[in-house]
Amino acid sequence: MNLEFEANRIESFSEFEQLRTKMQHVLDSRYLFEKSLASSEDSFVLEGTCGACVCPTTFTAVTAGGEETPSNQRVPNWRETLRCGCSYHLPNRYRAVLHFLKAKTGLQKWMRVAIFGSSDLLASSVEAETGNCHYLPRLVRGLNDIGQPILRLEDRDRARHIVISLDYLHLVPMLRTALFEVLRILESGGRFIFTIPFHAHSELTSSFTTHLPRVEGLHPAEFGGAVHDIGWDILSMLRDVGFSRAAAYLYWSEELGYFGPYNFIFSATR
Numbered sequence: 001m002n003l004e005f006e007a008n009r010i011e012s013f014s015e016f017e018q019l020r021t022k023m024q025h026v027l028d029s030r031y032l033f034e035k036s037l038a039s040s041e042d043s044f045v046l047e048g049t050c051g052a053c054v055c056p057t058t059f060t061a062v063t064a065g066g067e068e069t070p071s072n073q074r075v076p077n078w079r080e081t082l083r084c085g086c087s088y089h090l091p092n093r094y095r096a097v098l099h100f101l102k103a104k105t106g107l108q109k110w111m112r113v114a115i116f117g118s119s120d121l122l123a124s125s126v127e128a129e130t131g132n133c134h135y136l137p138r139l140v141r142g143l144n145d146i147g148q149p150i151l152r153l154e155d156r157d158r159a160r161h162i163v164i165s166l167d168y169l170h171l172v173p174m175l176r177t178a179l180f181e182v183l184r185i186l187e188s189g190g191r192f193i194f195t196i197p198f199h200a201h202s203e204l205t206s207s208f209t210t211h212l213p214r215v216e217g218l219h220p221a222e223f224g225g226a227v228h229d230i231g232w233d234i235l236s237m238l239r240d241v242g243f244s245r246a247a248a249y250l251y252w253s254e255e256l257g258y259f260g261p262y263n264f265i266f267s268a269t270r
């Protein structure tokens with residue numbers, strides 16, 4: 001059984017601004033609720049339901065390194081904690097992506113999936129669902145026939161029904177080139193699903209690529225730190241390179257352990 005993934009589907013910065021105005025009181029109450037969970041313990045447990053396996057479970061929140069309150073308590077980094085007690089054992093963000101995949105694509109056995117970028121945490125869970133999840137650690141730089149720089153995912157397999165990337169695109173100087181490559185390895189109708197450290201209050205992406213070291217005059221395929229503060233124009237970039245149905249999904253749920261101020265999953269279709 002798959003659980004519906006409840007979220008606000010947003011296609012542009014102006015849609016986000018309208019939604020934010022409309023639901024400001026909801027956002028405020030979520031924030032206050034999360035603050036109220038601050039603890040002086042190193043970790044604590046919350047009861048809820050796992051959106052990935054649809055079972056009652058407990059989420060473990062780790063407060064180490066979290067934001068400190070005036071009363072010397074700490075608020076966990078919600079995005080990276082709240083690990084589920086189920087067999088997936090995934091923290092908030094990864095569990096939400098797995099839930100999103102199941103709800104929006106069904107994650108069937110016949111689907112060919114690729115995950116690329118710096119995290120393989122989700123790959124084994126998706127592999128367990130489909131039996132065909134290829135983990136590609138990184139993009140590789142190359143040149144096309146007329147000497148222009150390209151990025152390759154070195155995927156010699158057949159085209160993919162789903163391509164996933166978790167918090168990686170902000171490290172890729174040639175962002176548009178990377179989006180072209182994702183489009184190339186997707187089946188027609190296939191979906192690109194990703195998360196990024198998202199700058200939800202920025203309409204435009206700020207890029208810091210000018211002073212990056214170059215190899216043979218070209219940017220590296222990826223960099224060790226953020227080279228883009230990605231804003232809402234990521235959706236128009238996706239449309240420009242040929243994706244359709246590009247949208248951001250804003251989600252939050254106390255029951256499912258999806259805490260944090262602005263949780264987004266992005267999806268675009270080839």
Ligand SMILES: [Zn+2]
Nearest residue numbers: 050084086088
């Ligand atoms: Zn679970």
